[in-house]
Amino acid sequence: xxxxxxxxxVGSLAKPDWRVQPVTHGTLTDAHIAGAHxxxxxxxxxxxxxxxxxxxxxxxxxxxxxxxxxHAGVVRNLAAQFAVRLQEKAGIDILFDGEQDRxxxxxxxxxxxxxxxxxxxxxxFDKHPAKSFLKAAVVGPPSIKExxxxxxxxxxxxxxxxxxxxxxxxxxxxxxxxxxxxxQRAVEQGGRGLSRAAAKRQFVYDLSDNVVRPNIQALLEAGxxxxxxxxxxxTTKPDEVPLFVEAFNxxxxxxxxxxxxxxxxxxxxxxxxxxxxxxxxxxxxLEFANRDPRTLGTDLTRRPAYEVLRDFRAYTxxxxxxxxxxxxxxxDIEAPDLVRDRVVRAxxxxxxxxxxxxxxxxxxxxxxxDVAFKKLQATAEGTALARAELGL
Amino acid sequence: MSEITTTVWGIxxxxxxLLTLDGDVGRGRRDPVLRDCLEGVEEEQFAELLSxxxxxxxxxxxxxxxxxxxxxxxxxxxxxxxxxTAPVTRWFDTNTFYRQPVIQGPLRLKDSRAWRQxxxxxRVTEAQPTLLSPYxxxxxxxxxxxxxxxxxxxxxxDLYDELLGQYEAAGVRSVLLYExxxxxxxxxxxxxxxxxxxxxxxxxxxxxxxxxxxxxxxxASNALAKFSQGSFVDAIGCDLSRTDVSRLPIARSQRFIAxxxxxxxxxxxxxxxxxxxxxxxxxxxxPAALTLTHQQELEHIPPEYAVxxxxxxxxxxxxxxxxxxx
Numbered sequence: 001x002x003x004x005x006x007x008x009x010v011g012s013l014a015k016p017d018w019r020v021q022p023v024t025h026g027t028l029t030d031a032h033i034a035g036a037h038x039x040x041x042x043x044x045x046x047x048x049x050x051x052x053x054x055x056x057x058x059x060x061x062x063x064x065x066x067x068x069x070x071h072a073g074v075v076r077n078l079a080a081q082f083a084v085r086l087q088e089k090a091g092i093d094i095l096f097d098g099e100q101d102r103x104x105x106x107x108x109x110x111x112x113x114x115x116x117x118x119x120x121x122x123x124x125f126d127k128h129p130a131k132s133f134l135k136a137a138v139v140g141p142p143s144i145k146e147x148x149x150x151x152x153x154x155x156x157x158x159x160x161x162x163x164x165x166x167x168x169x170x171x172x173x174x175x176x177x178x179x180x181x182x183x184q185r186a187v188e189q190g191g192r193g194l195s196r197a198a199a200k201r202q203f204v205y206d207l208s209d210n211v212v213r214p215n216i217q218a219l220l221e222a223g224x225x226x227x228x229x230x231x232x233x234x235t236t237k238p239d240e241v242p243l244f245v246e247a248f249n250x251x252x253x254x255x256x257x258x259x260x261x262x263x264x265x266x267x268x269x270x271x272x273x274x275x276x277x278x279x280x281x282x283x284x285x286l287e288f289a290n291r292d293p294r295t296l297g298t299d300l301t302r303r304p305a306y307e308v309l310r311d312f313r314a315y316t317x318x319x320x321x322x323x324x325x326x327x328x329x330x331x332d333i334e335a336p337d338l339v340r341d342r343v344v345r346a347x348x349x350x351x352x353x354x355x356x357x358x359x360x361x362x363x364x365x366x367x368x369x370d371v372a373f374k375k376l377q378a379t380a381e382g383t384a385l386a387r388a389e390l391g392l
Numbered sequence: 393m394s395e396i397t398t399t400v401w402g403i404x405x406x407x408x409x410l411l412t413l414d415g416d417v418g419r420g421r422r423d424p425v426l427r428d429c430l431e432g433v434e435e436e437q438f439a440e441l442l443s444x445x446x447x448x449x450x451x452x453x454x455x456x457x458x459x460x461x462x463x464x465x466x467x468x469x470x471x472x473x474x475x476x477t478a479p480v481t482r483w484f485d486t487n488t489f490y491r492q493p494v495i496q497g498p499l500r501l502k503d504s505r506a507w508r509q510x511x512x513x514x515r516v517t518e519a520q521p522t523l524l525s526p527y528x529x530x531x532x533x534x535x536x537x538x539x540x541x542x543x544x545x546x547x548x549x550d551l552y553d554e555l556l557g558q559y560e561a562a563g564v565r566s567v568l569l570y571e572x573x574x575x576x577x578x579x580x581x582x583x584x585x586x587x588x589x590x591x592x593x594x595x596x597x598x599x600x601x602x603x604x605x606x607x608x609x610x611x612a613s614n615a616l617a618k619f620s621q622g623s624f625v626d627a628i629g630c631d632l633s634r635t636d637v638s639r640l641p642i643a644r645s646q647r648f649i650a651x652x653x654x655x656x657x658x659x660x661x662x663x664x665x666x667x668x669x670x671x672x673x674x675x676x677x678x679p680a681a682l683t684l685t686h687q688q689e690l691e692h693i694p695p696e697y698a699v700x701x702x703x704x705x706x707x708x709x710x711x712x713x714x715x716x717x718x
Contacts, residue, residue, distance in 0.1 A: 119658050120694025121408040125480070125489040126458055129418025132411040133487065135694070137658050177487050179658040179693075236485040265482045265489065291479045330477045 004353040004392045005343060005383050006093040008322060010262060010285060011105070011167040011230065012363030013086070013098030013372055018054060019079040022067045028058040036078075039369065043085040053078040076101050077155065084159045090373055091380030094163045094226075097156050099363065101149075105230055106177050107134045108148070109169040113211055115142035119179055131366070137179035142207050148215045150222040157223050166224045167262065167363075168215060170231035171207035171251055172244040175200065177233060204243055208250035217255055226258040228285060234263045235270040245277045252280050260285060260322065264362045268308045272315050284312060285322030287361035289342065290329060296341055303345040313350055321350060324361035325382065326375040331367065333374045339382020344389055353392055358383045397448035397683045398709045399649065401522045401568050401606065403691045404438050404455050405698050406431075431456060434695075441699060445706030449520040449566060449683070459483070459490035460524040460570065461532065467506040468551060470499035472536060481532070484576050484609045486692060493533040495544050499551035507558035520566040521559070525605065526552045526594070527587040528573035549590045556598045566602040568649075569594075575610030575634070588618040595624035602626045606649050608688055613639035620646065631687040632669045637676050648679035651687035653705045658697045666708050684709050 016039070018032040036050045057071040067075075083098030102108035110116045116136040125131040149166060156164050183199035216227050229251060234244040252259045260283035263271075268286065275284075292305035300307065312321060325342045326334050339358065347353050358379055364372040386392075406414075410430050416422040435455045442450045457463050465471045472478060472494035479492040511521050524532075529552075530545040539547065559567060573579075574587055595603040604627035607615045612630030619628045620641035629649025630640075650673050652666045674682065684705060690698045 120696065121406075121411045122488070122692060122694065123406055123411060123458075124487055126491075129415040130406070130411055130458070132406075132408075132415070134408075181657075181659050184657065184659060233487065236482065265480060329480045332477060 003387070004356075005347075005387055006163075006357050007091065007380050007383050008094035008165060008285075008357050008359045009087055009092055009096055009098075009376070010322070010359055010361070010363050011096060011099055011228070012102070012365035013083050013100070014365050014367060014369060015079060015100060016082070016369065019075055019100065022057060022061060022075055023072065026061055026065050026067060028054060028061050033058065036082075039082060039086075042373075043082060043089050045082065045085055049078065049081070080152070080155060081159055084156065086369065086373055087376060088160065088162065090376035091384075092376055094165050094357070095156075095160055096165055096167060097152055097159070099167070099365070101152050104133055105167075105169045105363075106174065109174060110136045110178070112144070112146050112148050113142055114145050115140040115182070116178065117181075133177075135177065135179065137181040138175075138183065138203060139181050141182075142203075142211050144211055144214055147218045150218050153219055153222045153224045163226070164224070165226040165228050165260070166219055167228045167230050168212065168219070170229040170234075170244075170261070171204050171212045171247040172240075173231050173233040174207050174211075175204045175247075176236065176240075178203075200240070201243060201246075204247050205250065208247045212247075212251040213253065213255070216251060216257075216259075220255060220257045224257065226260070227252075228260045228262050228283075230262045232262070232264050232266065234261070235266040235268065238270045241270055241274045242277070245274050248281065249277070249279045258282050260320075262286075262322065262362070264324075265290070269311065272311050275319075276315050278316070278319070281316075281319055283320040283322050283357065284316075285357075285359065286324055287328075288324040288346075289327040289334065289361050290324070292342065294332075294334070294338060296335075296337055298341045298345045298348065303342060306342065306345050306349060309346055309349040320355040320357060321346065322357045322359050325358045326360045326379050328360050328362045328364050328366060328375075331371050333371070334378045334382070336378055336381040336385055339378055340385035340389060343383055343386035347386070347390060353390060358386075395681050396709060396712055397681070398446070398705055399449040399520065399568070399683050399685045400442055400447050400690070400702060400705070401450075401520065401685065402570065402689045403457050403460070404435075405691045405693060405695045407434060407695050410434055441702055445702055446709070447702065447706060450518075459488075460522075461490050461493050461529065463510055464523070464529070464551070464555075465493045467502055467509050468499055469502055470495060470497045470547070470551075472496055479534070484572055488692070490532075493529075495533050495535050495539050495547055496537045497539060499547045501551070501554050501558065504558065507555065507562050507564075510555070511559070511562070511564060517563045517565060519564065520568055521564065522568045522570055523552070523555075525569040525571040525573075525587070526590050527583075528571050531573045545586060545590060549593065552594055553597055556594060556601060560598050560600050564601060566604070568604045568606055571605055571607045571612075571615060572609040574615040575607050575612045575630070578610065579615055581614075584614055584618060587615060588623070591619070592624050595626070599624075604629065604647070604649055606630065606651070606685070607635075608651065609634070611635050611639075613637075613641075617641055619643075627681075627683065629683065629685070632673060633687055637669075637672050640673070640677050643677050643679050645680055647681040647683055648673065648677050649683045649685055651685055652708065653684075653686040653701050655686045655688050655690050655693055655698065655701050658693060660700060660704055663704070663708060663711070666704075667712065670708075670712055682712075684712070 079100040080097040121132045183203045262285035264287035288305045325339045417427045526548045530548040607630040620643045627647035631651040
């Protein structure tokens with residue numbers, strides 16, 4: 001952990017078929033298990049571990065037809081082990097478990113929170129296959145149904161000796177992505193005398209104070225030292241960026257740990273000057289590669305996506321940058337030379353390589369493990385080239 | 393005021409079943425025929441709902457669209473060839489995304505029958521296709537190679553000119569241009585002029601098509617300011633919940649498309665509130681005719697809630713009489 005330009009993941013990886021099929025279809029075939037063995041060989045995981053985890057599960061499914069909690073846990077644990085080893089093997093320094101226990105960042109959080117009711121799927125992106133997410137409405141005061149990620153955090157500490165960073169969905173994004181059948185109803189009925197904006201604010205405050213903060217506290221008690229708050233919605237309503245800042249501050253108020261925020265596919269210029277109000281944020285984890293050309297070079301014309309870093313340097317010079325250098329929405333593997341140039345460009349703008357953490361743009365859950373592995377490798381190899389280029 | 397009508401526009405929501413099936417097809421787990429079949433059923437059910445609710449003008453084209461840009465890119469030349477590796481970009485303040493078109497040269501339709509891929513050919517004379525306005529399309533696109541930023545609006549407008557020509561020849565009588573960009577960013581006077589000029593140019597060039605402009609995602613009063621007197625655009629409109637109605641232009645010679653039904657939330661607003669919005673609008677704008685609609689795209693709520701919203705739209709339209717508004 002002493003070298004500069006530490007590489008990090010951002011959160012999710014895809015779930016392998018042998019993790020998904022037992023849950024969705026109650027099946028685990030020999031072909032699925034063979035696929036697990038193939039990756040076990042690539043990741044230097046003993047074949048026995050695959051057999052000891054998946055064969056009993058296969059036998060259980062053959063006789064019972066439905067996955068039970070015990071075998072589901074066994075499969076999840078094995079998937080987490082594979083995801084961790086995949087990142088280690090790729091050369092990533094700061095890890096998580098690929099969110100192998102979480103169906104999706106919003107759905108998982110809402111499922112473990114009181115006060116919400118599911119309303120249906122919304123198409124989010126693309127077609128054939130369309131990406132979608134399950135959306136809920138807030139119908140009562142939000143509170144924790146069960147701790148969100150303490151089991152994952154405790155397990156992860158047994159799986160790796162490397163630094164870990166635990167992602168958790170932020171209060172502003174949870175509120176912004178939910179329908180509102182509670183706070184706004186109070187507005188309509190005049191019950192609380194709230195304006196629509198005030199209703200949204202109260203919703204975000206309640207999630208920050210009564211849901212996200214207690215969860216972060218539980219993560220810290222479970223051994224986490226670094227929590228990444230995921231807020232992809234932070235800039236989507238420009239006049240509510242200050243509310244995102246308030247949500248972050250309330251979520252970590254009084255807690256002792258390292259906290260960062262991940263924001264992606266957003267207009268970062270809208271963050272300023274509001275993010276000067278963040279009180280305990282050590283890193284912005286940001287997406288850049290998606291919007292950056294693939295030609296080599298370190299000047300402005302070759303690396304336009306990284307110019308907004310000048311604003312981060314001007315407004316929040318002490319906050320580090322999780323630097324997106326590999327795209328998560330295509331299968332083209334970035335050349336290490338390209339990653340190098342992106343890291344060098346960013347370092348030249350920020351000035352201090354100790355503030356740069358190269359990473360993928362976002363979680364890699366939409367990519368196959370093969371593509372994800374190669375992109376993580378490119379992240380690590382390109383960063384090594386950048387260290388050499390910068391004389392670090 | 394001559395008449396009160398209703399319109400449902402844009403991309404309709406898909407059911408959870410169709411989304412799951414489409415995902416499975418994309419991953420090679422299910423037969424594409426099953427997906428196409430369910431898509432057809434849901435499209436037909438949606439059309440039946442509109443008919444039951446006496447929605448006067450409706451889409452007839454974009455049920456199958458993944459977003460408002462990609463279909464046009466795919467029937468055109470001059471964009472970067474691979475849409476699938478283009479930057480992923482957030483659609484305004486939502487959690488939905490599109491691939492950013494990259495303009496590399498002059499834009500033109502790939503062939504003379506490109507329109508057939510954008511409109512349901514069986515409903516062509518009754519359909520009111522929704523297209524993203526050329527101004528928004530240009531602003532949401534990137535440029536590459538020999539094309540620079542200053543050229544892209546003209547290039548996109550040329551493409552729309554060609555497409556509207558095909559629509560016109562095919563018998564399409566009405567097109568709705570959807571403008572979310574200018575209100576969202578708070579367009580400057582110069583940008584409003586550019587928006588006005590390109591829409592007006594298209595309206596003038598295609599007199600056989602009734603062209604409407606609907607603005608969303610912000611206060612549209614600035615964006616619509618120049619579209620009243622002397623404009624060739626037949627109809628203007630906006631999301632009334634986000635627009636300062638007192639600043640909208642008087643439009644005595646035009647139809648006004650009033651976005652009254654909130655589709656950003658699953659809750660139904662009370663009918664009285666919607667009637668109030670209509671009365672305030674008519675008192676201010678004094679339109680020649682009135683069309684009632686939903687405020688935003690329907691695709692951001694699940695289909696069962698979209699149905700409730702469309703039923704509310706139909707109910708409000710039936711309850712609203714010309715006499716009441718005069």
